[in-house]
Amino acid sequence: MGTMVSVLLSLLLLLGPAVPQQTQAGSYRLSFLYTGVSRPTDSLPSFQATAHLNDQVFFHYDSKSRKAIPLDPWSQMEGIEDWEKESELQQARESIFMETLQDIMDYYKDREGSHTFQGRFGCELLNNKSSGAFWKYAYDGQNFIEFNREIPGWVPQDPAALNTKRKWEAEEVYVQRAKAYLEEECPAMLRRYLQYGKAFLDRQDPPSMSITRTPGEDTIKCWASDFYPQDIDLHWIQGGNTVEAEVRGDLLPSGNGTYLSWVSLTVSPWRTRNTVFCRIVHSSLDQPLTGLDKRQ
Template identity: 35%
Template sequence: RLADPGSRVPGGARAWTPPRTVLLLLQLWRLVPESAAESPWGLPVVADGPASLAKMVMAELANLKLENKPWPGGTHSLHYHYLALSEPGPDLPQFLAVGYVDDQPFIHYDSRVDRAKPQAPWMATVDAQYWETETQKQRAWAKVQQVETWTVMGYHNQSTGMHSTQRMFGCEIREDGHTHSFWQFGFDGQDHLSLDLETLSWVSAKPAATRTKSWWETERCYAEYDKAYLEGLCLVSLRRYLELGGQSLTRKVRNLHRHRTKQDVERES
């Protein structure tokens, strides 16, 4: 739960009434069973029951509009980078997650510590429930990406040795009000798959990625959820983090690195 800078609860922690997007995401999270971590997003791969309800929630998330409030000037972004290793290494976490607002780290999860922790001073005032929720979320992601790592290794005929997968996703709002989102997946530091948000299809970066593409496209709901998150909750969260960060984030316009998609390249050619 993200705190509203204008409200407080006893003990100095900040409280916040979540918007509809957050309530929908929490509803979706409750639908996900622990045993479903074998598939992307940990969603149940069935056509009825919890999966159907999950798809309905995704659709509502995708249709939600941002609050009608002005954004701080300049270009702002919210990005997450996840790294999973096939096996533990010396002084290396098997799973690492870092979140960035305007290229500034604000949250960090290390599987060795097994807790989500603030990386920016302005996040230290967020209440304990937020950190517990983030910890649970990153634990679930660690399980999902671990399975993905081992599966992609098999697609590359690799059964031993140190290998890694990288997941990068996020959203950005530019000075002119236009938004941009991306979702990318890598293997051993090389591009593997990216999500085409217009067609909801996975784009293979190399022939070896086609088997992963087929696996992920078995259930379209994975891409639907990603799109709903990127175009809904991600932007709502970005606004809240900018409010929390205040002048440390908004006092100057940053020249942010932009992740270019296949569609960007085609438009420029």
């Protein structure tokens, strides 16, 4: 029991979106997303873990490779982490995480169904001071259990989580160590990572603009691509006024640490009498970008 819970203490998870939310100026976040599934496939391993620094993927681990693999630019930074030891730690976490998933399935007497157990842990720094930390789990998309630092202790949110709470609070020292990890060790780890990667997280990549029109259609799209950070204002302007976009594309990662997005507009006959411009505002730009559909 002691060994299992000791390993579990480092499995600190904060439920949230795959891409963490935009951070404030001077704010940094370290978070880990864990996912375990009862019915893996060729494309979906039984367990995978992804670490983020702010909204940037730091490293990835899964049950097929059994290796913590850093992504660029972190893979180019010597000394940021001992990746062999990190792989061993992730292997231990995988074992505990999947055991918990099986415990939940046993509680509900459903060993044959398709089930998912997820969690995310994280901590934040604002102006180099700890400004928050989180640890939550979900089962099949529903809240399962979370750690409350004020109590301190685990708060069950599912009937099966009562058993999990008893296991994870078998000894008081484990609760105190979990609290210490969230409030002390995680922020210290984040500070260490920032010594290597703060310049990358603070960079400003300006967007490029392109305007497209599908042949035979009256819809035009304005694209903003290759920008960072992710906060951007992208809209159409006509006669000096902002035109409400009919469709606004999702903010999507480009695959190289930057983002892309778009807005579309139907160019009706009455609109063609007045020039329509696309306007992009981003923190990397001294002046907004403006563009005109040349086929107007």
